[in-house]
Each structure stands twice: as structure tokens, then as C-alpha cells.
Amino acid sequence: MARQTTKSTAKSGPARKAAKPALAKKSSAKKAIRRAKTGKAAKVKGPRKRAAADKKAAQAAIARWSQAEIHEAFSRFRAAMPEPRTELFHTSPFTLLVAVVLSAQATDAGVNKATPALFAAADTPEKMVQLSEARVRELVRTIGLYRNKAKNVIALSEKLIAEHGSKVPRTREALEELPGVGRKTANVVLNNAFGEPTIAVDTHLFRVGNRTGLAPGKTPLEVELKLLDAIPDEFKLHAHHWLILHGRYTCIARRPLCERCVIADLCRWPGKADLLLPSPVVN
Ligand code: SF4
Numbered sequence: 119m120a121r122q123t124t125k126s127t128a129k130s131g132p133a134r135k136a137a138k139p140a141l142a143k144k145s146s147a148k149k150a151i152r153r154a155k156t157g158k159a160a161k162v163k164g165p166r167k168r169a170a171a172d173k174k175a176a177q178a179a180i181a182r183w184s185q186a187e188i189h190e191a192f193s194r195f196r197a198a199m200p201e202p203r204t205e206l207f208h209t210s211p212f213t214l215l216v217a218v219v220l221s222a223q224a225t226d227a228g229v230n231k232a233t234p235a236l237f238a239a240a241d242t243p244e245k246m247v248q249l250s251e252a253r254v255r256e257l258v259r260t261i262g263l264y265r266n267k268a269k270n271v272i273a274l275s276e277k278l279i280a281e282h283g284s285k286v287p288r289t290r291e292a293l294e295e296l297p298g299v300g301r302k303t304a305n306v307v308l309n310n311a312f313g314e315p316t317i318a319v320d321t322h323l324f325r326v327g328n329r330t331g332l333a334p335g336k337t338p339l340e341v342e343l344k345l346l347d348a349i350p351d352e353f354k355l356h357a358h359h360w361l362i363l364h365g366r367y368t369c370i371a372r373r374p375l376c377e378r379c380v381i382a383d384l385c386r387w388p389g390k391a392d393l394l395l396p397s398p399v400v401n
Contacts, residue, residue, distance in 0.1 A: 146190060147197040150380045154198075160382035160390045162374065171389030172329065180331035180386040183348070188332070191381045192353035195360035198380055202359035204310050206230065211286040211311035212278070213237045216246070216271055218306045219298045224262045232258045243275035243284045270298030288312050302338065305358070315354035317345045322365025323358060329369060331386030 153159045162168070174180060183191075205226040208214035213233070221229045236257045240246040246254065255268035274296040278284055286307065287293055293304035305318035319327070319338035327333035333344035349357045368375050376382050376390035383392050 147194045147380075150194050150383070151198050154378045154380045154382070157377045158393055159379050160376035160385075160392050162376045163389050163391065168373070168389040171387055174388055175329045175331065175334070178328070178334035180334065180388070182334075183330075183332055183384065183386070185348075185350075187384050188348055189350055189353075191332075191384050192349065192357065192360065194380045195364070196353065196356070199360065199363070202356050202363060204306065204359065207233050207237075208310075209237060209241060211307065212243060213241055214311050215274070215286050215293075215296075215299070215303075215307050218303045219270055219274065220258055220261050220267050222263070222267070222298075222303070228261055232260050243278040246275040247272060247279065267298065273297035274299065286311060301342075305342075309355070309358060313355065315351070315357075317342045317349075317354075317358045318362075319345075319358075320362060322369075323361045325371060326361050326365040326369050329374070329385075329387050330381070 150159070163171070204214075206214065206217040206221060207230045208217045216236070217229055217233050220233065236254065239253070239257065240249040251268050251272045254271050255265060258264045258268055258271075261267065277296055278286065282292070288308070290301070290304045290308065293299050293307060294301065299307075302318045302320060305316040308314035309316045309318065317323070319342045324335075324338055324341055327335065327341040327345060333341045333348060335341035335344055345357065345361075346354070353360075364379075364381075368379050374387070374390070376385070376387075377393075379385065382390065
């Protein structure tokens with residue numbers, strides 16, 4: 119692996135251009151993954167510069183990515199994790215729907231501590247209604263906002279029985295009519311349960327979209343629509359998993375792990391400096 123000892127920052131346009139021919143024939147995905155694994159992908163600046171960089175990103179004052187760079191980034195995500203999955207424990211579309219409703223403003227890990235017992239007791243809308251709101255509340259009491267969530271779980275189960283033959287509907291419109299289900303939850307269910315190429319923008323994905331310059335937006339919907347427009351079809355099914363996991367474990371809010379990031383040389387965030395030559399992305 120050829121390393122560059124002189125610093126090459128995100129602003130070093132000429133260096134970026136000059137590097138292309140030399141690297142063009144090498145496997146950039148494998149190289150980027152290797153660099154990330156050794157913790158040598160990029161250098162992270164100090165807290166003040168990071169804060170300034172996040173401010174700049176929030177103002178969408180970061181250069182946009184080319185289509186070739188977007189393709190390159192998702193090729194690397196795919197090479198690093200070919201089959202990403204939701205981390206929420208579930209056994210069916212119904213249990214997935216309930217798990218996602220319970221996960222609002224809570225962590226997947228926290229939800230996963232409560233749901234095995236809940237789903238052992240009730241894994242269908244009928245069983246959930248039979249279990250009763252009080253018992254559901256008791257089983258999910260470790261999850262934030264559990265009172266309201268328990269109420270929604272029972273109400274959506276009743277609606278599924280009454281209007282959808284106890285099945286989880288496959289359209290966004292029908293899903294969003296269920297109690298406790300908004301656009302993000304509908305997107306997660308459509309993607310994970312039915313294989314629809316949707317992008318569910320949670321707090322992690324919202325941050326990654328803005329911070330990297332990949333899809334800047336003031337609202338989750340704006341980020342979602344920009345990502346849907348920019349991401350090539352071949353990556354759309356898994357794109358939201360890759361980006362959420364990237365935000366959860368690498369592009370962390372307080373201090374992103376740029377030195378271990380597989381897209382460090384493509385990312386536009388001014389809070390990091392590339393240590394290595396840019397990737398061989400050719401437009
Ligand atoms: S995408 Fe990677 S390089 Fe960019 S800020 Fe996040 S962790 Fe750092």
C-alpha cells in the first residue's frame with residue numbers, strides 16, 4: 119500500500135487530480151478498507167476545528183460529491199459489508215413494525231433488551247391485543263416513552279386486525295395511518311420487511327448526510343430525497359443500513375473516527391485531513 123507522507127487535505131484539488139493516474143488501476147475499495155482497518159485513513163482535527171466544520175456542514179457550505187464519488191463510496195460500503203441488516207430483533211413484519219415503533223428516541227440495543235420477552239408473549243396483532251396494554255407497558259418499561267409506545271402498539275394491532283386482515287400493509291400511505299408510525303418507521307418496514315429501496319433518515323443518517331456533504335438538508339425529508347436522487351439504483355436497497363451503521367459506529371456525533379473511515383478521502387468534512395492520496399475516482 120503506497121502511503122503519502124506529506125499531508126493532503128480535502129482542499130488539495132491539484133493533488134487530487136495528479137494522484138488519479140497513478141492509482142487508477144488499483145482496487146480502491148480494498149485499499150480504503152485496508153487503510154481504515156489500520157487507522158490511517160485520515161487525521162482528525164482538534165475540537166474547535168471540528169465544531170467549526172460541523173457548523174459549516176450544517177450550513178450546507180461543503181462541496182457536493184460527483185456521481186463517480188458517490189458510486190465509489192457505496193462500492194466501498196458494499197465491499198466492507200455486503201449484506202447489512204437492521205440491528206433490531208424481530209421475527210416477522212409485525213414484530214419488526216412493533217420494534218421500530220418502540221425504537222423512536224431510543225437505542226436499538228435498549229429495545230432489543232425488552233422485545234424478546236414481549237414477542238415471546240405476543241408475536242401477532244391478536245396476541246398483542248390479548249396481552250393488554252398494561253402488560254405491554256410492563257414489558258417495555260425500560261424503553262423511553264414506554265407508556266405512549268405501549269398504547270400505540272395496542273392501537274396499531276387493533277387497526278391491523280380491523281383493516282388489514284392482521285397483516286402489515288405494504289404501502290407507505292397505509293403504514294403511516296397506523297398509530298405511532300411516521301415516515302421513518304414506514305421506510306424501515308418497507309425496506310426490511312418488503313425489500314423496498316427506501317431510505318429511513320434517523321439521527322445518524324441525518325448527521326452523515328450533512329457532515330459529509332453527501333446530502334445536505336435542513337430536514338430528514340430533504341436529506342432522504344437528496345439521497346434517493348443521488349444514490350445509484352444498485353445500492354439503494356442497502357444504502358440506509360450502510361449509512362446508519364456508518365453514523366452509529368464510525369461517523370460518531372461527538373468525535374468521528376475518520377482515521378478508521380472507508381470513505382475518508384471522499385468525505386468533504388473540513389474537520390479532518392486526509393493522510394493518504396485521494397481515491398482513484400474518475401468522472
Ligand atoms: S464520513 Fe468518515 S471521514 Fe467523513 S467525517 Fe465521517 S468518519 Fe470522518
